[in-house]
Amino acid sequence: LSAERAAAKIERLGFDVGYRLCERLAQSKPLGPGLPPPGSAGAAAAGGAVDPAAMQLEAVKFLCKEFWTEVFRKQIDKLQTNHRGVFVLKDHELRWLRRLPPEDETARVAAIKMLAFPCGLIRGALSNLGIAAVVSCDFLADGKNMAACSFNIKIKS
């Protein structure tokens, strides 16, 4: 099984899990003032007065806080956005990557493979919140800390 196909499979696994997990987690949490709960039909149409960019920001913040805490038991460390549909989420210590041997090339390769799952988780969670996006990841390890990574979300417009 080639590397790209394997990565695509893992990303798809992450997507399914992220979608369902978000459904469960978002049920009891209102997404900011004046926003209809996710999953209700015609939410986008009904929210005529709601600024879509604000809603996207609320969704991504929910992802960084509640969703990330449920999965990784901590929040995202740094969120950046250009307010035009691009978000960068940085996690300085991802639990799943903590035990990788430092400064090891095979470890880098393995980490990048593993990061496909969280990418899918993010894409799935956003999809459940009604936002279509493309998610990619970067491995930020600097030799000593092998668990730093960042996720780039580009909202499809």
Place this chain on the structure above:
Amino acid sequence: MSKSSASASGHALWSKMPKANTELFALTYGSLVTELIRDYDNADEVNSQLDRIGHSIGVRCVDEFLSKAEVGGINIPPCQTMKDTADVVARIGFRMFLGVSAEVANHAPDGSAFSLFLYDNPLSIFVELPTAEEAAVISGGRGGCDLSKIKYSNIYCGVIRGALEQVNLKVDCRFVRDV
């Protein structure tokens, strides 16, 4: 090993383990099984793959189990009979890794077999498997996978088999009934 001390050990070891979100665990396993069905499209093949995956996990579980017990100062006396093994697996092993104990019953008269009952299976909290008739409808005439024949939690069989193999006990583990 007395029942209550085994349960206490199990609980103590469980509290020392780092935990993960149950829903994440169950959903991830579900996605894995779905991918396997998509890949192999044959119930027996899926079952044997789950068993194989479980085997790899079980082999590593035993080391974790024994080392954590030693570090935690929990004494697990060597098992004299199959009955002891059954108790250790069910009360301590399952408890430590899953947080739920299994019940042991149905010891064979010659002490060579036993049954484990798992009442609260964390893997299948969101899952419904179709019955044979429903499965026939789902596969349509595709000749594909008979979903009702899938042993959803078959990974447990592999884990038990792999773990006991590491302590030199060759066992055969089969699902009698799945939810």
